[in-house]
Amino acid sequence: MTSRISLPLIQALRNTARRLATEAPYQWGHMGSCNCGHLAQTITHLTKAEIHARALQRYGDWERQLVDYCPTSGLPFDQTIDEMLALGFSRQDLTNLEKLGDPAVRQAIPFERRNALRHNQRDDVVLYLRTWADLLEQRLLAAVPLATAQELVPA
Template sequence: MARPNLQLIEALRRTAHKLATGASYQWGHMGSCNCGNLAQELTQLTKAEIHQRALAVGRGDWHEQLNDYCPTSGLPMDLLIADMLAAGLSSEDLQQLERLSNRRILERLPLEKRYLRHNVRDDVVLYLGTWADWLEEQLLEKITLPRWEKTPVENSVSERDSVIA
């Protein structure tokens, strides 16, 4: 499960916005697919650099890359995945992003929108936006602001202002 944080939420929203406004999208391209577009935002690598790293390993799609991920290998693709995990994602999150299959995200969609297709740009945009909203809600639930008691001076000013009004 993704760890809610501002960096990740902003990256999800930037990715959704870029896709909605015409960024390169090609599901079969490791740098332009669902995970590839998010990887661009989290790592600042280009789609070509991401694709090149994936092909150098030769393990297949993102699902297979994540299954074979080794944090100590030093391989460029594993370093990229490590950066994405450090941003608050899990391997499962990325595998689900590739197929738009996280049940908890899908349940947040209206019934008629819950059957997303993993290689359709508009469905990816909807999934990413819904995911960002959900993570933001989780993050806000954890935030508590300090409550300050009014001092006698503040109380007397408030009372005076209410009399004047």
């Protein structure tokens, strides 16, 4: 799962899920309005058309583009990926998002829903994003040291 957990990363997942659940057009076959495309919109503030146009400058879907990604290429789509990685996502995270394939996220989804997940269904993507954000939030909270009762008593 995610390399660097942070509040902005978790918020990006939650904002993407909220936008997808309420208003945003969803089209899995479109590089700017698929699973990763929506997350890219949230992070980069680019439109779906801008993301799609950047992606068309090189061959392949998100998975292929992530394999071919080069931080020094200067290609606009690689710059889009740069922004996503800078927030803390890994290339594997993004590959998993496109197919809803992260084992830890899937494991946290109730069995009946988990086995029926489809990577190209809006409601399933929203569930996956929310579950992923919940898991990361739990990990972040678990890493925060809590004061003991003795530390709270004034000397």
